[in-house]
Amino acid sequence: MGAETPFADLDPDRILDAVESLGLQSDGRVLALNSYENRVYRIGMEQGPARVAKFYRPGRWTDEAIGEEHLFSAELKAADLSVVAPLEIRGRTLHPFQGHRFALFELRGGHAPEPGNREVLTHLGRVLGRMHAVGASGRFAHRGAIGIESHGEDPVHYLLENRWLPPELEGNFERLAEALFDAMDACYERAGDTTTLRLHGDCHPGNILWRDDQAHFVDLDDCLSGPAVQDLWMLAGRREDSREPWRWLLEGYETFRAFNRRELHLVEALRTLRLLHHNAWIARRWHDPAFPVAFPWFEAPRHWESVITQMQEQLAALQEPPPDPD
Incomplete structure (x- = not known):
């Protein structure tokens, strides 16, 4: 094969x-x-x-x-x-x-949890607090860790070296990427030393089955090491609507495990890394016939114009204060 x-x-x-x-x-x-x-x-x-x-x-x-x-x-x-x-x-x-x-x-049934619901988010916070207590009790030896180099610099280099962007957008993409790396470095400096633990790694609502008022977690294929906030930020929504969701998530989380509020400085950095990593992931898998079918827009210039717009938005978001759930 x-x-x-x-x-x-x-x-x-x-x-x-x-x-x-x-x-x-x-x-x-x-x-x-x-x-x-x-x-x-x-x-x-x-x-x-x-x-x-x-x-x-x-x-x-x-x-x-x-x-x-x-x-x-x-x-x-x-x-x-x-x-x-x-x-x-x-x-x-x-x-x-x-x-x-x-x-x-x-085989488990269920549907994605309802975003913005206090009871749901508090329950998810409790479950993740318990999950992270287990995750902190050991270490991965053979799986990676989330970081700027692995999830940001490497994807950007791959996309540029393999000429995925239209030529007229390459320079803007590269300059924005460099600015994003500097801004993310500053976010990590503001966060200071953070505890690394074993995580679900891809904790978005699509990987959670909600049934009988309980969350059932699936697909640990991307489990890795990193800060606890990596498993929380995708459940809190966009920053402009996230104050109450963050409060509810952490209300549940801290029932079982303390949360380092300084990690909130990493939220927009992690969102940026997901954007860059996701696009490189599709590019790296393009030889798989399932990918052109699933992502037919990926090669279109309009897509890469949208990516650059998102990078500009993230560069602005990285300069702003972190979420304030208190």
Whole structure:
């Protein structure tokens, strides 16, 4: 299987053969679920509930890094947190099959939590406080950490070196990126020393299933090390509407774990890093046929004009005071 065509041989027969190689019996039904980085399928079973099979993108994570994701999920579940962790089958959670690596999960239903709702955000804060208490009890050895170099400078260099921007926008993009790096450095200086812990890493509402007035966290594929605020800021909304959401989140969070208010200086820096990293992520995956279909606007000049506008907005936001939830 060539690196340029990931998952090209992953047809329904191979998917079912992989699942049945674990001694399970499917009913032949395979439904692709929404996922770009990996391939995820709902598998009907002859006996018992349907399962979810997740096939990991070749070459992205080492087995050891995936193992840390699975162990972290298991630790969170053992702490009575509702995390959809991989199922252990035949003594392991990660399974090889004909050049692929996959894991099975329980199928969970639910919908994204309602943004701006006090009860919901306070509950999410409590859950994240408990999750971070577990995250702070150990360290990752094989997974990365969020930072300006890994999530900002490297993505910008990739986009420029591979000529993703229209030529007439490259100079403006590069100058803005340099200004953003300086402004983000200043944010990190204002935050001072922050505690690094194991995080969910991609804690946006789409990775939370809300059901029966509880949050069920899914997809720890991007778990990494970083400051606690990384798992909070995407739930608080945009800065102009975020004072009360921040108050509600931290009200719940600090029921279980103290929060360093200085980390709020990092919110706009982390938002900026997500913008840069996301665009480079799409560019790096463009050889995967799923990406041009999912992001048909990505190569259009209008998209890159929008990115530059967002960078300008972020440069202004990085100069402003941090959120004030008190």
